[in-house]
Amino acid sequence: MVxxxxxxxxxxxxxxxxxxxxxxxxNPGLRAELDAWLAGDRRRLGAxxxxxxxxxxxDRASVLAGGEATRDVGTTMIRRRRLVAGFGALAAGxxxxxxxxxxxxxxxxxxxxxxxRVPMSDGSVAxxxxxxxxxxxxxxxxRAVKLERGEAWFAVAKDPERPFxxxxxxxxxxxxxxxxxxxKREGGSDVLVTEGVVEVWTRDGEGAPRRVAAGQRLxxxxxxxxxxxxxxxxxxxxxxxxxxxQIVLDGxxxxxxxxxxNRYNDRKIVVADPRLADQRFxxxxxxxxxxxxxxxxxxxxxxxxxxxxxTIVLRGG
Amino acid sequence: MSEGxxxxxxxxxREILPHEASVRAWLRRSFAAxxxxxxxxxxxxxxxAALTNIDHIDQPRGYFFQAARSVALxxxxxxxxxxxxxxxxIEALDLALxxxxxxxxxxxxxxxxxxxxxxxxxPDRCRRIFEMRKIEGVPQREIARRLGVTEHVVExxxxxxxxxILAAMTEQDAPARSHGTRDREGGEKTDGRTRxxx
Numbered sequence: 001m002v003x004x005x006x007x008x009x010x011x012x013x014x015x016x017x018x019x020x021x022x023x024x025x026x027n028p029g030l031r032a033e034l035d036a037w038l039a040g041d042r043r044r045l046g047a048x049x050x051x052x053x054x055x056x057x058x059d060r061a062s063v064l065a066g067g068e069a070t071r072d073v074g075t076t077m078i079r080r081r082r083l084v085a086g087f088g089a090l091a092a093g094x095x096x097x098x099x100x101x102x103x104x105x106x107x108x109x110x111x112x113x114x115x116x117r118v119p120m121s122d123g124s125v126a127x128x129x130x131x132x133x134x135x136x137x138x139x140x141x142x143r144a145v146k147l148e149r150g151e152a153w154f155a156v157a158k159d160p161e162r163p164f165x166x167x168x169x170x171x172x173x174x175x176x177x178x179x180x181x182x183x184k185r186e187g188g189s190d191v192l193v194t195e196g197v198v199e200v201w202t203r204d205g206e207g208a209p210r211r212v213a214a215g216q217r218l219x220x221x222x223x224x225x226x227x228x229x230x231x232x233x234x235x236x237x238x239x240x241x242x243x244x245x246q247i248v249l250d251g252x253x254x255x256x257x258x259x260x261x262n263r264y265n266d267r268k269i270v271v272a273d274p275r276l277a278d279q280r281f282x283x284x285x286x287x288x289x290x291x292x293x294x295x296x297x298x299x300x301x302x303x304x305x306x307x308x309x310x311t312i313v314l315r316g317g
Numbered sequence: 318m319s320e321g322x323x324x325x326x327x328x329x330x331r332e333i334l335p336h337e338a339s340v341r342a343w344l345r346r347s348f349a350a351x352x353x354x355x356x357x358x359x360x361x362x363x364x365x366a367a368l369t370n371i372d373h374i375d376q377p378r379g380y381f382f383q384a385a386r387s388v389a390l391x392x393x394x395x396x397x398x399x400x401x402x403x404x405x406x407i408e409a410l411d412l413a414l415x416x417x418x419x420x421x422x423x424x425x426x427x428x429x430x431x432x433x434x435x436x437x438x439x440p441d442r443c444r445r446i447f448e449m450r451k452i453e454g455v456p457q458r459e460i461a462r463r464l465g466v467t468e469h470v471v472e473x474x475x476x477x478x479x480x481x482i483l484a485a486m487t488e489q490d491a492p493a494r495s496h497g498t499r500d501r502e503g504g505e506k507t508d509g510r511t512r513x514x515x
Contacts, residue, residue, distance in 0.1 A: 007355030012480065019475040022450075023457040023468065046362030049329065054483045056323075057330030058451040061432045 005041060013037070014047035018055045039105045105137035110150070113264040113288050115245055123157035124164065127243040129183075130264045130287070147189075153181035153243055155195075170203035171220040180212075181240060188221040192236050242287060249283045254297055254314065257281055261290040266310065269294055273316035276303055325368050332377035333365065337487035339378075340385050357392060361385045435482050443478040446471055 017034055024030050038045050110116050110132050118126045121138050128134065132150020137143075143164040145154070156164045158177030166173040166182050168189040173182055178196025182189055191200055193216055199209035205224020212218045217233035233239075241248040247264075249257050255277040258269035264287040271277040279301050285293045294305045294312045302317035337358065344354045361384045374380045436447045442464070449455040449463070457475070461468045 007353055007359055010359060011355070011483075012476075015479045015483070016472070016476045019457075019472050019479060022475075023472065042363045043356060043359035045366055046359035046364075049326065049366035050334070050359070050362045051479060051483060053326050053329035053334055054486055055479055056326050057334065057486075058432060058436065058447065058482065061436060061452045 005043075007043065007047075010041065010043050010047045011051070014044065014051045017048055018051045022055065036105065040107065105135050105144075107133070107135045109133050112266055115242060115287070117243075120157075122159060122162070125155045127153045129153075129242050147182055147184050149184060151181060151183035151190075151242075153179070153192075153194075153240055155179040170205075170222050170224070172201050172203065172209075173220075174199045174201075174209070178214075185219075187223075188219055191218045191220060192233065192239060193217075194236055194240065245287050247285045247287055247293075249281050249285075251280045251282060253277060254279050254281055254301075257293065257297075258314070261285075261287070261293055264288060265290050267291075267312055268310065269312045269314060271314045273303070273314070276301055276314060276316050321369050325366070325371055328371045328377070329362075329365060333381050334483075334486045336378045336381050340381055341487070343382070344385060344389060357385060357388050360388045360392075364388065435485050436478075438485065439478050439481060443474045443481070446474050447478050447482075450475065 017037065020030060021034065038048060108116065108118060108126075108128055110128050110130060112131045114130060116128045118128060118136070120126065120136060120143075122143060124143070126134075126136065126145070129151040132152060133148040134150075134152055135146040135148070137145075139162075141162055143156075143159075143162055145152075145164070145166045147166055147168040152166075154164070154166070154175070156175045156178050160176050164175045166175075168182050168184045171182075171189040171191075173180065173189075173191050175196065175198045178193065178198055180191060180193040180195075180198050182191055191198065191212055193212045193214050195214050197211055197213050199211055200218055200220050201207075201209040202220060202222065202224035210218060210220075210230065212230040215232055215234070215236060216230040217236070218230040235250070238248040238250055247257070247260055249260075252260070254271050258271050258277075262268045267290060269290050276297075279297075281297055281300065283293065283296055285296075290312055291305075291307065294314050297303065298305045298314060304315045304317060306313045306315070340361075341354055341358065344357055361381070364384055365381075368374075371377075436444060436451065438444075439447060445464070446460055449460045450457065455463070457471050458468060461471045464471070
């Protein structure tokens with residue numbers, strides 16, 4: 001979880017934004033940056049408008065001075081108005097609480113062990129797995145998701161006018177109406193497709209996007225090299241069991257299973273015996289029940305479990 | 318739309334900011350246990366920013382109190398542990414509204430004098446920059462050229478000045494906070510009046 005930003009920090013940043021906008025109001029890049037900043041926290045818009053109100057209020061000083069200065073102030077006012085025209089809508093959207101307006105990017109963080117379902121304004125649904133971070137922006141011609149960490153599964157509502165694109169590092173996954181998951185890993189991203197077809201490419205990579213169809217899996221490397229072919233994966237349902245808070249094991253080694261549980265829990269499973277680590281196991285567990293898994297594995301393989309404060313150690317018998 | 322928004326921003330500066338000190342004081346009194354008063358205020362401004370029309374608001378001060386109250390109540394309801402007293406205290410809004418000593422809004426010529434006074438109270442270079450920008454209407458780039466400093470310096474000074482002015486408009490003890498430093502200690506303002514939250 002991201003630490004909550006203090007109101008004082010927001011206040012300081014807001015003042016800086018107001019001054020930056022005053023200096024460079026024609027700059028579209030600045031506008032985009034400001035939008036992104038504002039979208040990060042409701043309080044930011046509040047702090048921004050507060051600082052802006054004080055800043056604008058100071059314009060009244062020019063009334064006392066009069067003369068040609070007034071005209072100059074007038075034009076900067078108009079320019080600033082044009083720049084901030086969109087904020088009214090943004091503010092209205094924010095205040096209407098959770099009716100995602102088009103411009104608004106929403107960020108989602110899940111804590112360790114947390115699994116979250118997020119309905120989107122277009123009818124799509126995201127399921128966000130443990131310890132993940134993503135941003136969803138519903139734009140007029142693009143539904144843009146940025147997966148910064150972790151894993152998420154998307155059931156995408158059909159809308160050919162508005163492609164749905166997931167950005168995971170340099171890897172891109174594009175869908176029109178389909179269901180798929182993306183997991184950001186070291187060196188690349190795992191794409192699993194449960195319905196329809198998606199296209200996968202890498203930002204700087206060469207060659208045409210690769211199509212991945214329902215029931216297939218593709219690991220897209222960050223460097224774009226050696227385009228892997230999508231592989232049929234009969235195992236998708238099992239791999240996506242996390243959406244229901246479950247871990248399904250079907251012949252995985254205890255080491256793999258332990259790694260899977262450790263994605264969800266502070267208390268980590270350590271398989272201390274190498275022979276045990278290679279044993280294969282079948283079972284169906286809650287993601288938040290590593291103890292239950294360890295007990296079951298120990299019983300099956302004649303091992304022993306010692307529960308520590310932060311670890312669950314699995315040893316041979 | 319943009320015209321409307323400019324009006325709302327002007328209205329906030331004229332009719333709302335001057336009451337922030339009383340709203341803040343009231344929130345601190347009746348809401349000390351439940352959350353960060355500055356969070357509540359920012360959230361409240363966020364809602365006020367959503368206004369597209371302000372013509373129907375006869376009593377900006379009362380409106381500000383009501384908006385802050387509804388944000389505060391929501392935060393209490395969201396919090397897991399709710400102290401009954403907190404809710405009943407915060408309901409006592411009428412009392413705070415009637416507090417005549419908090420009535421600090423001034424009008425017309427005096428208000429303009431006050432704005433000039435706020436600028437005049439800034440540290441030297443900061444004040445000069447505000448005068449050029451706000452009274453003479455000189456763009457920041459040109460200010461930097463005239464003062465022989467980088468635009469970045471102008472930006473920093475303007476930010477510092479804006480924060481000091483905001484503090485002066487919304488609190489009585491502005492000088493304590495006019496140094497442009499962030500209050501990092503647990504987000505508490507170091508104005509010596511802040512009640513410790515429980």
